[in-house]
Amino acid sequence: MIKARITVTLKNGVLDPQGKAIEHALSGLGFDGVGAVRQGKVFDVELAESDKAKAEADLKAMCDKLLANTVIENYAVEIA
Amino acid sequence: MKSAVVLLPGLNRDRDMIAALTKISGKPPVTVWQTDTEIPDVDLIAIPGGFSFGDYLRCGAIAARMPVMRAVAEKAAKGVMVIGVCNGFQILVEAGLLPGALMRNTSLKFVCRQVKLEITNANTMFTRRYRPGQIIRSPVAHHDGNYFADAETLARLEGEGQVVFRYAEGTNPNGSINDIAGIINEQGNVLGLMPHPENLIEAAHGGSDGRALFEGALGIAA
Numbered sequence: 001m002i003k004a005r006i007t008v009t010l011k012n013g014v015l016d017p018q019g020k021a022i023e024h025a026l027s028g029l030g031f032d033g034v035g036a037v038r039q040g041k042v043f044d045v046e047l048a049e050s051d052k053a054k055a056e057a058d059l060k061a062m063c064d065k066l067l068a069n070t071v072i073e074n075y076a077v078e079i080a
Numbered sequence: 081m082k083s084a085v086v087l088l089p090g091l092n093r094d095r096d097m098i099a100a101l102t103k104i105s106g107k108p109p110v111t112v113w114q115t116d117t118e119i120p121d122v123d124l125i126a127i128p129g130g131f132s133f134g135d136y137l138r139c140g141a142i143a144a145r146m147p148v149m150r151a152v153a154e155k156a157a158k159g160v161m162v163i164g165v166c167n168g169f170q171i172l173v174e175a176g177l178l179p180g181a182l183m184r185n186t187s188l189k190f191v192c193r194q195v196k197l198e199i200t201n202a203n204t205m206f207t208r209r210y211r212p213g214q215i216i217r218s219p220v221a222h223h224d225g226n227y228f229a230d231a232e233t234l235a236r237l238e239g240e241g242q243v244v245f246r247y248a249e250g251t252n253p254n255g256s257i258n259d260i261a262g263i264i265n266e267q268g269n270v271l272g273l274m275p276h277p278e279n280l281i282e283a284a285h286g287g288s289d290g291r292a293l294f295e296g297a298l299g300i301a302a
Contacts, residue, residue, distance in 0.1 A: 014228060017186045017255070066145060069138055069174065071181040072228060 002047045002055045003080040008068045009040035043067055052079055081298040083109040083124040086152065088143045091130030091167060093276065100278035101126065104294045114146040119155055124297050127152070129166030129221070129276060139182060139224045140170030149175050161205055161297055162270045166222055169262070169272035178265055178272045179237065180229035185222070186255030192221040195251040197261055197275060201241045204264055206271045209292035215248050216289035218275035225274035227256035227263075237263055245273050 010016050016038050023037040045062070049055040056077055063075040083101045087094055094111075101124075102108045109126070112119050119125060132143035143149065149171070156162050156177055164172040172178045185191060194217055202212040210216065229237065234257060237243050245262035252259045254274070262273025277290025295301070 015183070015186070015226075015255075017184050017188050017226075021188055066137070066141065069141070069181055071179075071230070072183065 002049050002052065004045045004047060004055065004059050005078045005080070006043040006045060006059060006063060006067055007040060007076045007078070008043070008063070008073050009075075010038055011072055011074055014072045055079060081105060081124065081300070082107075082120075082122040083126060083298065084119055084122040085109045085111050086114075086125065086127045086148055086168075087111050088114045088130075088132040088146065088148075088171075090132040090134055091128050093129035093166065093278070096276070097126050097128040097165070097278050100281050100290075100294060101298075104281065104291065104300060105298050112148055112151070114143070114148050116148050117151055119148070119151045122155075122160065123299075124161045124163065125152055125155060127162070127164040127168030127171055128278075129168055132167055132171065135224070138170075138174065140167055140172075140174040143167075143171045144174035144176075153177060156265075156270050159267070159269055163206065163297065164270075164272040165276055165278060166220075166225075166274055169274055170224065172270060172272045177270050178263055179233045180227055180263070182224050182274070183226040183228050184224050185226050185253070187253075190221075190223040191225075191253040192219075193253060194218065195220050195253055195261075195275060196248040198246045198248040199244070200246045201244045201264070203241065204244055204268055204271070206264070206293055206297045207244055209296040217280065217287060218277055218290055219279045220253050220275045222254070222274055225254040225256060227254075227260040227274075229257065234258065240266065242266065244271060245275065 019038040026034045059077045068075040199210040199214045247259040280290040
Protein backbone atom coordinates (compact mmCIF):
# COMPACT_ATOMS: atom_id res chain seq x y z
CA MET A 1 0.00 0.00 0.00
CA ILE A 2 1.13 3.50 -0.77
CA LYS A 3 0.47 6.44 1.50
CA ALA A 4 0.43 9.84 -0.08
CA ARG A 5 -0.06 13.40 1.00
CA ILE A 6 -1.69 15.89 -1.34
CA THR A 7 -1.36 19.57 -0.59
CA VAL A 8 -3.73 22.01 -2.26
CA THR A 9 -2.91 25.70 -2.15
CA LEU A 10 -4.39 28.81 -3.69
CA LYS A 11 -2.59 30.11 -6.76
CA ASN A 12 -0.66 33.34 -6.50
CA GLY A 13 -2.86 36.31 -7.22
CA VAL A 14 -6.02 34.63 -5.95
CA LEU A 15 -7.36 36.58 -2.98
CA ASP A 16 -7.53 34.47 0.19
CA PRO A 17 -9.85 36.21 2.67
CA GLN A 18 -9.50 33.36 5.18
CA GLY A 19 -5.71 33.57 5.10
CA LYS A 20 -5.98 37.33 5.60
CA ALA A 21 -8.22 36.88 8.65
CA ILE A 22 -5.79 34.34 10.15
CA GLU A 23 -2.90 36.72 9.45
CA HIS A 24 -4.67 39.47 11.40
CA ALA A 25 -5.54 37.09 14.24
CA LEU A 26 -1.90 36.02 14.57
CA SER A 27 -0.79 39.64 14.74
CA GLY A 28 -3.50 40.23 17.34
CA LEU A 29 -2.04 37.41 19.47
CA GLY A 30 1.20 39.33 19.59
CA PHE A 31 3.16 37.35 17.01
CA ASP A 32 5.18 40.15 15.53
CA GLY A 33 6.54 39.99 12.05
CA VAL A 34 3.85 37.73 10.60
CA GLY A 35 3.83 38.29 6.86
CA ALA A 36 1.28 36.92 4.42
CA VAL A 37 -0.65 33.81 5.53
CA ARG A 38 -2.29 31.60 2.90
CA GLN A 39 -4.67 28.81 3.85
CA GLY A 40 -4.68 25.48 2.03
CA LYS A 41 -5.83 21.88 2.37
CA VAL A 42 -4.09 18.59 3.05
CA PHE A 43 -5.39 15.16 1.97
CA ASP A 44 -3.79 11.96 3.25
CA VAL A 45 -4.67 9.21 0.81
CA GLU A 46 -4.04 5.47 1.10
CA LEU A 47 -3.78 3.61 -2.19
CA ALA A 48 -3.81 -0.14 -2.74
CA GLU A 49 -1.03 0.10 -5.30
CA SER A 50 2.62 -0.90 -5.26
CA ASP A 51 3.82 0.86 -8.40
CA LYS A 52 4.87 4.36 -7.35
CA ALA A 53 4.71 5.83 -10.85
CA LYS A 54 1.19 4.47 -11.38
CA ALA A 55 0.15 5.77 -7.95
CA GLU A 56 1.51 9.20 -8.71
CA ALA A 57 -0.33 9.35 -12.02
CA ASP A 58 -3.57 8.26 -10.31
CA LEU A 59 -3.14 10.81 -7.52
CA LYS A 60 -2.57 13.59 -10.04
CA ALA A 61 -5.70 12.53 -11.91
CA MET A 62 -7.62 12.65 -8.61
CA CYS A 63 -6.41 16.21 -8.07
CA ASP A 64 -7.38 17.30 -11.58
CA LYS A 65 -10.79 15.64 -11.41
CA LEU A 66 -11.88 16.45 -7.87
CA LEU A 67 -9.46 17.36 -5.10
CA ALA A 68 -8.28 20.68 -6.55
CA ASN A 69 -10.06 23.32 -8.55
CA THR A 70 -7.28 24.16 -10.98
CA VAL A 71 -8.93 27.47 -11.85
CA ILE A 72 -7.83 28.80 -8.46
CA GLU A 73 -5.68 26.11 -6.85
CA ASN A 74 -2.32 24.37 -7.29
CA TYR A 75 -1.59 20.92 -5.92
CA ALA A 76 1.47 18.92 -4.93
CA VAL A 77 1.61 15.12 -4.55
CA GLU A 78 4.06 13.61 -2.09
CA ILE A 79 4.45 9.84 -1.76
CA ALA A 80 5.74 8.58 1.58
CA MET B 81 -42.46 24.92 -22.39
CA LYS B 82 -41.37 22.14 -20.05
CA SER B 83 -38.88 22.36 -17.24
CA ALA B 84 -36.91 20.08 -14.93
CA VAL B 85 -35.41 20.66 -11.50
CA VAL B 86 -32.27 18.80 -10.41
CA LEU B 87 -32.41 17.41 -6.87
CA LEU B 88 -29.30 16.67 -4.83
CA PRO B 89 -28.87 15.91 -1.13
CA GLY B 90 -28.35 19.13 0.82
CA LEU B 91 -30.14 21.48 -1.56
CA ASN B 92 -32.78 23.50 0.28
CA ARG B 93 -34.14 25.92 -2.31
CA ASP B 94 -35.56 23.19 -4.52
CA ARG B 95 -39.12 23.77 -3.34
CA ASP B 96 -38.83 27.49 -4.05
CA MET B 97 -37.63 26.74 -7.58
CA ILE B 98 -40.39 24.17 -8.16
CA ALA B 99 -43.02 26.64 -6.85
CA ALA B 100 -41.72 29.44 -9.07
CA LEU B 101 -41.62 27.29 -12.21
CA THR B 102 -45.07 25.87 -11.46
CA LYS B 103 -46.63 29.29 -10.86
CA ILE B 104 -45.05 30.89 -13.91
CA SER B 105 -45.37 28.08 -16.45
CA GLY B 106 -48.67 26.71 -15.13
CA LYS B 107 -47.32 23.17 -14.81
CA PRO B 108 -44.99 21.58 -12.30
CA PRO B 109 -41.45 20.79 -13.45
CA VAL B 110 -40.26 17.20 -13.56
CA THR B 111 -37.64 16.42 -10.96
CA VAL B 112 -34.44 14.47 -11.56
CA TRP B 113 -32.33 12.88 -8.84
CA GLN B 114 -28.54 12.90 -8.54
CA THR B 115 -28.18 9.32 -9.77
CA ASP B 116 -30.38 9.78 -12.84
CA THR B 117 -28.42 9.39 -16.04
CA GLU B 118 -31.12 10.74 -18.30
CA ILE B 119 -33.21 13.88 -18.20
CA PRO B 120 -36.62 13.93 -19.91
CA ASP B 121 -37.24 16.13 -22.91
CA VAL B 122 -37.50 19.64 -21.44
CA ASP B 123 -36.72 23.20 -22.53
CA LEU B 124 -35.24 24.41 -19.25
CA ILE B 125 -33.24 22.64 -16.53
CA ALA B 126 -32.91 24.43 -13.17
CA ILE B 127 -30.33 23.64 -10.51
CA PRO B 128 -31.54 25.20 -7.26
CA GLY B 129 -29.66 26.64 -4.31
CA GLY B 130 -28.68 25.11 -1.01
CA PHE B 131 -25.72 23.23 0.38
CA SER B 132 -25.32 20.12 -1.75
CA PHE B 133 -23.18 17.52 0.03
CA GLY B 134 -22.77 19.92 2.94
CA ASP B 135 -20.46 22.15 0.88
CA TYR B 136 -17.76 19.54 1.59
CA LEU B 137 -14.44 19.95 -0.24
CA ARG B 138 -15.63 23.03 -2.16
CA CYS B 139 -19.16 24.35 -2.72
CA GLY B 140 -20.72 22.33 -5.53
CA ALA B 141 -17.60 20.20 -6.11
CA ILE B 142 -19.12 16.83 -5.27
CA ALA B 143 -22.50 17.56 -6.83
CA ALA B 144 -20.75 18.49 -10.06
CA ARG B 145 -19.34 14.93 -10.29
CA MET B 146 -22.70 13.17 -9.85
CA PRO B 147 -24.18 11.22 -12.79
CA VAL B 148 -27.05 13.68 -13.25
CA MET B 149 -24.56 16.43 -14.09
CA ARG B 150 -23.25 14.42 -17.03
CA ALA B 151 -26.83 14.31 -18.27
CA VAL B 152 -27.16 18.08 -17.73
CA ALA B 153 -23.95 18.63 -19.72
CA GLU B 154 -25.29 16.49 -22.58
CA LYS B 155 -28.53 18.48 -22.66
CA ALA B 156 -26.65 21.77 -22.48
CA ALA B 157 -24.50 20.71 -25.44
CA LYS B 158 -27.74 20.16 -27.40
CA GLY B 159 -28.85 23.73 -26.62
CA VAL B 160 -31.29 23.06 -23.77
CA MET B 161 -31.43 26.07 -21.41
CA VAL B 162 -29.82 25.52 -18.00
CA ILE B 163 -30.07 27.89 -15.04
CA GLY B 164 -28.09 27.45 -11.83
CA VAL B 165 -28.97 29.63 -8.86
CA CYS B 166 -26.64 30.09 -5.89
CA ASN B 167 -25.37 26.56 -5.13
CA GLY B 168 -26.61 25.73 -8.63
CA PHE B 169 -24.21 28.37 -10.02
CA GLN B 170 -21.38 26.89 -7.93
CA ILE B 171 -22.21 23.43 -9.31
CA LEU B 172 -22.20 24.67 -12.94
CA VAL B 173 -18.81 26.29 -12.40
CA GLU B 174 -17.40 23.17 -10.74
CA ALA B 175 -18.80 21.05 -13.57
CA GLY B 176 -16.96 23.23 -16.09
CA LEU B 177 -20.18 24.34 -17.78
CA LEU B 178 -19.33 27.92 -16.84
CA PRO B 179 -15.85 29.44 -16.45
CA GLY B 180 -14.24 30.80 -13.28
CA ALA B 181 -14.74 29.92 -9.63
CA LEU B 182 -16.84 31.04 -6.65
CA MET B 183 -14.82 31.74 -3.55
CA ARG B 184 -15.50 32.64 0.08
CA ASN B 185 -17.10 36.10 0.51
CA THR B 186 -14.42 38.68 1.27
CA SER B 187 -16.30 39.57 4.49
CA LEU B 188 -16.01 35.87 5.48
CA LYS B 189 -19.65 36.20 6.52
CA PHE B 190 -22.76 34.50 5.21
CA VAL B 191 -24.83 37.25 3.59
CA CYS B 192 -28.63 37.15 3.52
CA ARG B 193 -30.09 40.38 2.21
CA GLN B 194 -31.55 42.14 -0.79
CA VAL B 195 -29.22 43.51 -3.44
CA LYS B 196 -29.66 45.49 -6.64
CA LEU B 197 -28.75 43.94 -9.96
CA GLU B 198 -28.03 45.62 -13.24
CA ILE B 199 -29.05 43.73 -16.36
CA THR B 200 -25.80 44.07 -18.27
CA ASN B 201 -26.92 41.88 -21.15
CA ALA B 202 -30.62 41.93 -22.02
CA ASN B 203 -29.98 40.01 -25.21
CA THR B 204 -30.13 36.49 -23.75
CA MET B 205 -32.98 33.99 -23.60
CA PHE B 206 -33.09 34.57 -19.86
CA THR B 207 -32.99 38.37 -19.78
CA ARG B 208 -34.87 39.32 -22.94
CA ARG B 209 -37.85 40.58 -20.90
CA TYR B 210 -35.68 43.16 -19.15
CA ARG B 211 -34.30 46.42 -20.53
CA PRO B 212 -30.54 46.77 -20.99
CA GLY B 213 -29.17 48.53 -17.93
CA GLN B 214 -32.37 47.97 -15.95
CA ILE B 215 -31.86 47.75 -12.19
CA ILE B 216 -33.85 45.05 -10.41
CA ARG B 217 -33.95 43.88 -6.81
CA SER B 218 -33.08 40.34 -5.79
CA PRO B 219 -32.42 38.45 -2.56
CA VAL B 220 -29.05 36.82 -1.99
CA ALA B 221 -28.13 34.21 0.64
CA HIS B 222 -24.67 32.71 0.41
CA HIS B 223 -21.25 32.29 1.97
CA ASP B 224 -19.27 31.64 -1.22
CA GLY B 225 -20.39 33.99 -3.96
CA ASN B 226 -17.16 35.80 -4.61
CA TYR B 227 -16.75 35.26 -8.36
CA PHE B 228 -13.20 34.95 -9.61
CA ALA B 229 -11.72 34.34 -13.05
CA ASP B 230 -8.22 34.84 -14.40
CA ALA B 231 -7.56 38.03 -16.37
CA GLU B 232 -7.86 36.35 -19.77
CA THR B 233 -11.18 34.66 -18.93
CA LEU B 234 -12.50 37.87 -17.41
CA ALA B 235 -11.60 39.89 -20.50
CA ARG B 236 -13.39 37.33 -22.67
CA LEU B 237 -16.51 37.34 -20.46
CA GLU B 238 -16.67 41.13 -20.48
CA GLY B 239 -15.86 41.41 -24.19
CA GLU B 240 -18.44 38.85 -25.31
CA GLY B 241 -21.28 40.16 -23.15
CA GLN B 242 -21.24 37.03 -20.99
CA VAL B 243 -21.61 39.05 -17.80
CA VAL B 244 -25.39 39.14 -17.54
CA PHE B 245 -25.99 40.45 -14.02
CA ARG B 246 -23.84 42.86 -12.04
CA TYR B 247 -24.35 44.02 -8.45
CA ALA B 248 -25.44 47.65 -8.72
CA GLU B 249 -25.34 50.77 -6.60
CA GLY B 250 -22.68 49.52 -4.21
CA THR B 251 -24.60 46.41 -3.18
CA ASN B 252 -21.88 43.84 -4.03
CA PRO B 253 -22.31 41.49 -1.04
CA ASN B 254 -19.29 39.23 -1.56
CA GLY B 255 -16.40 41.07 -3.20
CA SER B 256 -16.84 39.40 -6.58
CA ILE B 257 -14.55 40.66 -9.32
CA ASN B 258 -16.09 43.43 -11.50
CA ASP B 259 -19.25 43.16 -9.32
CA ILE B 260 -20.21 40.04 -11.29
CA ALA B 261 -23.44 38.43 -10.05
CA GLY B 262 -24.26 36.17 -13.00
CA ILE B 263 -22.69 34.92 -16.21
CA ILE B 264 -23.76 32.99 -19.29
CA ASN B 265 -21.79 30.54 -21.42
CA GLU B 266 -20.54 31.36 -24.90
CA GLN B 267 -23.47 29.57 -26.57
CA GLY B 268 -25.94 31.61 -24.50
CA ASN B 269 -27.93 28.71 -23.02
CA VAL B 270 -26.28 28.10 -19.64
CA LEU B 271 -26.78 30.82 -17.00
CA GLY B 272 -25.43 30.91 -13.47
CA LEU B 273 -26.15 33.56 -10.85
CA MET B 274 -25.73 33.89 -7.09
CA PRO B 275 -28.97 35.88 -6.42
CA HIS B 276 -32.34 34.15 -6.06
CA PRO B 277 -34.77 35.48 -8.70
CA GLU B 278 -37.15 32.60 -7.85
CA ASN B 279 -37.73 34.26 -4.47
CA LEU B 280 -39.12 37.47 -5.94
CA ILE B 281 -41.86 36.48 -8.37
CA GLU B 282 -45.15 37.63 -6.79
CA ALA B 283 -46.67 40.24 -4.51
CA ALA B 284 -46.43 37.92 -1.51
CA HIS B 285 -42.66 38.01 -1.92
CA GLY B 286 -42.71 41.80 -1.75
CA GLY B 287 -42.11 42.19 -5.47
CA SER B 288 -41.84 40.34 -8.74
CA ASP B 289 -38.52 41.59 -10.14
CA GLY B 290 -37.32 38.03 -10.78
CA ARG B 291 -40.41 36.88 -12.64
CA ALA B 292 -39.39 38.20 -16.06
CA LEU B 293 -36.33 35.96 -16.04
CA PHE B 294 -38.45 32.81 -15.96
CA GLU B 295 -41.04 34.29 -18.33
CA GLY B 296 -38.25 35.04 -20.79
CA ALA B 297 -36.66 31.61 -20.48
CA LEU B 298 -40.00 29.80 -20.70
CA GLY B 299 -41.30 32.02 -23.50
CA ILE B 300 -44.33 33.10 -21.51
CA ALA B 301 -46.03 36.45 -22.10
CA ALA B 302 -45.80 38.80 -19.14
